[in-house]
Amino acid sequence: MAEALLLFLLSYILQLQLEVLGLATSSNHDFSYMKSVYNATDLPLEDVYDYIIVGGGTAGCPLVATLSRKYSVLVVERGSAPVSYPQVLSAGGSGANLLQEDDGKTPAQRFVSEDGVPNVRGRILGGSSMINGGFFSRAHDQFYNQSGIDWEMDVVEKAYKWVEDSIVFRSNLSSFQSIFRKALLQAGVGPDNGFTLQHLVGTKSSGSTFDELGRRHGAVELLNRGVLKNLRVAVEAYVEKIIFSSSNNASRLSATGVVYTDSKGRTHRAYIRDKGEVILSAGAIGSPQLLLLSGIGSVDHLFSLRIPIVHTNPHVGNFMADNPRNGIDVVSPSALDPSIGQVVGITSDFNYIQAVSANLPFSFPQPFGLFPNSTSPLQLSVATIVEKFSGPKSTGSLRLLSSAEVKVSPAVRFNYFSEAVDLGRCVKGMRKIGDLLKTESLEKLKFEDLEGAEGFQFLGPSLPKNQSDDASMETFCRSTVTSYWHYHGGCLVGKVVDGDYRVKGTNSLRVVDGSTFNASPGTNPQATLMMIGRYTGLKILQERRAPK
Ligand SMILES: Cc1cc2nc3c(=O)[nH]c(=O)nc-3n(C[C@H](O)[C@H](O)[C@H](O)COP(=O)(O)OP(=O)(O)OC[C@H]3O[C@@H](n4cnc5c(N)ncnc54)[C@H](O)[C@@H]3O)c2cc1C
Ligand SMILES: *[C@@H]1O[C@H](CO)[C@@H](O)[C@H](O)[C@H]1NC(C)=O
Ligand SMILES: *[C@@H]1O[C@H](CO)[C@@H](O)[C@H](O)[C@H]1NC(C)=O
Ligand SMILES: *[C@@H]1O[C@H](CO)[C@@H](O)[C@H](O)[C@H]1NC(C)=O
Ligand SMILES: *[C@@H]1O[C@H](CO)[C@@H](O)[C@H](O)[C@H]1NC(C)=O
Ligand SMILES: *[C@@H]1O[C@H](CO)[C@@H](O)[C@H](O)[C@H]1NC(C)=O
Ligand SMILES: *[C@@H]1O[C@H](CO)[C@@H](O)[C@H](O)[C@H]1NC(C)=O
DSSP states (O other): OHHHHHHHHHHHHHHHHHHHHOOOOOOOOOOGGGGGEEEGGGSOSEEEEEEEEEOOSTTHHHHHHHHTTTSOEEEEOSSBOGGGSGGGGBHHHHHHHHHSOOOSSSSEEEEEOTTSOEEEEEOBTTGGGGTSOOEEOOOOHHHHHHSSOOOOHHHHHHHHHHHHHHHOBOOOOOHHHHHHHHHHHHTTOOOEEEEOSSOOSEEEEOEESBOTTOBBOOGGGGGGGSOGGGEEEEESOEEEEEEEEOTTOTTSEEEEEEEEEOTTOOEEEEEEEEEEEEEEOOHHHHHHHHHHHTTEEOHHHHHHTTOOOSEEOTTTTEEEBOOEEEEEEEEOSSOOOOBOOOEEEEOTTOEEEEEEEEEEETTOSSOOOSSOOOOOSSEEEEEEEEEEESOOOOOEEEEOSOSSOTTSOOEEEOOTTOSHHHHHHHHHHHHHHHHHHTSSGGGGGOSSOOSTTOSOEESSOOOOSOTTOHHHHHHHHHHTOEEOSOOBOSSOBTTTBOTTSBBTTEESEEEOSGGGOSSOOSSSSHHHHHHHHHHHHHHHHHHHHSOO
């Protein structure tokens, strides 16, 4: 009897766990979506759809999959499909992919902000989710209250689950990630939260869009959950601008379509049907760029570029922010297994600490260490420990360098550490990394058996000896700043879009992507971006069913 009860309880608990996690099960890449993918050169020069989505990226893919349940949808994506760049589909190949020379078509478009910090953005169907580190963790609670959106939390929950049971995996921790996890706990980043997708103070392991075999399942696979016959994805197609018309509402202009060019340089026009919409999901650089190119922005800037004004809004392209990435690279005396990030430490000050291990060739010019690379026989095993903090408060701006060419990347400045509070938070995070170096767990990485934080070999700068000294810690933060690639802003909620992501002062136009964030959600943003794509799609279907 007791045994039966125990068994029942056990199976109940197991079921509960499965229900709560509801993750994807290991599977091969699913390329069904290719049935809907067209080379833009093969599409008509003029066409009509219910919805047109600009950018088949991280937020864009779940959005279009959802809208395609009921409506015809055109996605216009400047990059190619992942099959053209198969290295993005594996963790091992992704490092090479990020380091590849940018030929104007490669999936990782490089840019350098005016701060002088190198950066990349996705240029491929699936967007930056196809070139990223795969770490998957939901938004922090405050995000929902501070994002300017009146969230329906049950729909948020459903939207996350929809994403998670499609493309999110839980893998066993690699041996280095276990060492790192232990170090976080020994350095006082507690409690131990085990495995969870939730944002909880303490140490946890989280999900990944890479499965156990290191295969990437990015946002592009969410397209498979749409109705493929209603979906048309144009690749190698650059949207140049949004078409507006005043015919159906004299008081404000309505988006009626987009102009895009294919790889032969031919111009196409796609229009939306009555009650349809144009939705920008071109990312934090692409969406403000397109609003400006289309005549929505500050009078001075548009005037100086001779762009006809559709609606003046000085906030377009403002509040551009990028979370600084600071850290150390520790050379390991013994070989480390390469690992992607599976673990994060979340301090009560909202510093986020993550780590990767990689085998780098001796000739490697500078530490990078996002992805494993184990092809060279002459290697250094390197553990990279990095921190970011939520926010940041420091912001900059984006402006066009050319009025006519969407392919000319806009100039972006993030003004890292221009707000003193950010510098203080970096110092806190780096002190915590200093604590990690004193843990028993990380002694394995020492070359010499010395006390405390002594005995490590660093590739690149080491932490200041005296970590109580604010000035030297601040200098370290400023001089080692790199990008965590979580840049956001440019079309903020409340400034450029309203609480339904509609572009203020226009009709039939929204922006749904990282450009709307006033702070980066969670430890890493992709989970939230995919949730928002799905969420907004559901809300639009709901609105159309029951018009106000
Ligand atoms: C190297 C790197 C590592 C990262 N690691 C992680 C991680 O481990 N975990 C995590 O959560 N986040 C990570 N991120 C961040 C995360 O991937 C991004 O914040 C997120 O993917 C951005 O999503 P988005 O929808 O805003 O834009 P994107 O996914 O970039 O989508 C924008 C899309 O629009 C297209 N586009 C732009 N302009 C045009 C145009 N004019 N016409 C047609 N198409 C256009 C682009 O080609 C792109 O496909 C990382 C990012 C990078 C770059
Ligand atoms: C699309 O068509 C153009 C022109 O024929 C060609 O150069 C390009 O390689 C094609 N792209 C793909 C992904 O097939
Ligand atoms: C490993 O790095 C080297 C040097 O950057 C690069 O040439 C090579 O293609 C990479 N290999 C893989 C599998 O990432
Ligand atoms: C948001 O704020 C409300 C009111 O202050 C609070 O009750 C709620 O718990 C907050 N929600 C989250 C998710 O933080
Ligand atoms: C993960 O760990 C469990 C328990 O040690 C083991 O049974 C399983 O085979 C591992 N999975 C993989 C993919 O290595
Ligand atoms: C025109 O737009 C305004 C502002 O959104 C709206 O209040 C009004 O109802 C619209 N008029 C028509 C005829 O659609
Ligand atoms: C470390 O820096 C603090 C603050 O500047 C200073 O008071 C202290 O004397 C320094 N310690 C050592 C050992 O130099």
